[in-house]
Amino acid sequence: MFIERRPSFYLYAVWVRMLSTVRLLSACIALSAFSACESDRKDSVVPSDPPPANAYTDNEATRDGIGRTYFGREIAQVMGHPAIYWLERGTRESEERTDLLMQLLGVRDGDDVADIGAGSGYFTLPLARAVAPNGIVFAVDIQPEMIDFLAARARTENVDNIKPILGKIDDVCLAPSSVDLVLLVDAYHEFDHPWEMMRSIARALRPGGRVALVEYRAEDPDVPIKPLHKMSQAQARIELEAAGLFFERNDSSLPIQHLLWFRKPTQ
Ligand SMILES: C[S@@+](CC[C@H](N)C(=O)[O-])C[C@H]1O[C@@H](n2cnc3c(N)ncnc32)[C@H](O)[C@@H]1O
Numbered sequence: 001m002f003i004e005r006r007p008s009f010y011l012y013a014v015w016v017r018m019l020s021t022v023r024l025l026s027a028c029i030a031l032s033a034f035s036a037c038e039s040d041r042k043d044s045v046v047p048s049d050p051p052p053a054n055a056y057t058d059n060e061a062t063r064d065g066i067g068r069t070y071f072g073r074e075i076a077q078v079m080g081h082p083a084i085y086w087l088e089r090g091t092r093e094s095e096e097r098t099d100l101l102m103q104l105l106g107v108r109d110g111d112d113v114a115d116i117g118a119g120s121g122y123f124t125l126p127l128a129r130a131v132a133p134n135g136i137v138f139a140v141d142i143q144p145e146m147i148d149f150l151a152a153r154a155r156t157e158n159v160d161n162i163k164p165i166l167g168k169i170d171d172v173c174l175a176p177s178s179v180d181l182v183l184l185v186d187a188y189h190e191f192d193h194p195w196e197m198m199r200s201i202a203r204a205l206r207p208g209g210r211v212a213l214v215e216y217r218a219e220d221p222d223v224p225i226k227p228l229h230k231m232s233q234a235q236a237r238i239e240l241e242a243a244g245l246f247f248e249r250n251d252s253s254l255p256i257q258h259l260l261w262f263r264k265p266t267q
Pocket residue numbers: 078079087116117118119120121122123140141142143146167168169170171184185186187190191192193197
């Protein structure tokens with residue numbers, strides 16, 4: 001979907017069959033697998049402040065976009081759940097050095113982490129193991145199929161410190177000051193309300209908490225990803241700094257992605 005090479009659909013088909021069985025056997029559990037949106041609770045409602053003037057514009061959509069731009073960047077279409085096979089492809093670790101990314105995140109026992117746009121849970125499960133037994137990973141996505149998939153996987157693999165959350169397009173649905181780290185891998189460029197999402201992420205972070213933004217490098221024409229699914233460092237800084245986060249550094253260790261570190265002010 002995003003690159004030319006297409007791994008076999010076989011693995012995905014097996015997963016879907018397994019999931020169907022799990023769903024049939026535990027339909028009731030599945031219905032309660034999602035957590036309620038924390039922001040719906042009276043005590044945690046923080047109305048979103050308005051976006052900067054003229055930050056959003058609406059135009060005709062290009063091929064992979066939704067037409068809406070944010071600080072001049074056209075927002076990409078959301079990657080649908082049938083592309084789980086692509087997130088789970090066997091070549092991903094070597095192509096993206098996802099193992100190295102896990103090391104660079106530096107999470108440890110007791111950290112509370114939010115994996116926003118968690119998809120199939122590719123990073124959620126290793127994160128949960130890294131922060132256990134005292135930490136928790138909130139896995140947020142707007143597609144119920146993604147949440148079902150990662151929740152079923154966590155049950156199968158006996159990982160019990162993951163809290164799956166069906167988010168909203170403009171709200172991560174986390175309680176204020178509840179996480180130390182927010183991980184955004186290949187997801188931010190799809191947010192159709194990036195201002196509202198980043199403001200809700202900033203609220204969910206504890207003072208001094210970090211955001212790790214991982215996006216394919218737009219500056220590099222050799223990165224074989226569609227343009228709207230890449231981001232430049234300069235664009236990312238404009239957008240996340242507008243939401244009140246401080247840019248700390250770009251760790252350039254990954255082969256085809258930026259790892260951009262941002263932080264919430266301590267006060
Ligand atoms: C390309 S996938 C990446 C999944 C995962 N981070 C990974 O790297 O394997 C992007 C995910 O972001 C999710 N997403 C898009 N907009 C979102 C939003 N506003 N809130 C939460 N998730 C969102 C999509 O549903 C999709 O599952």
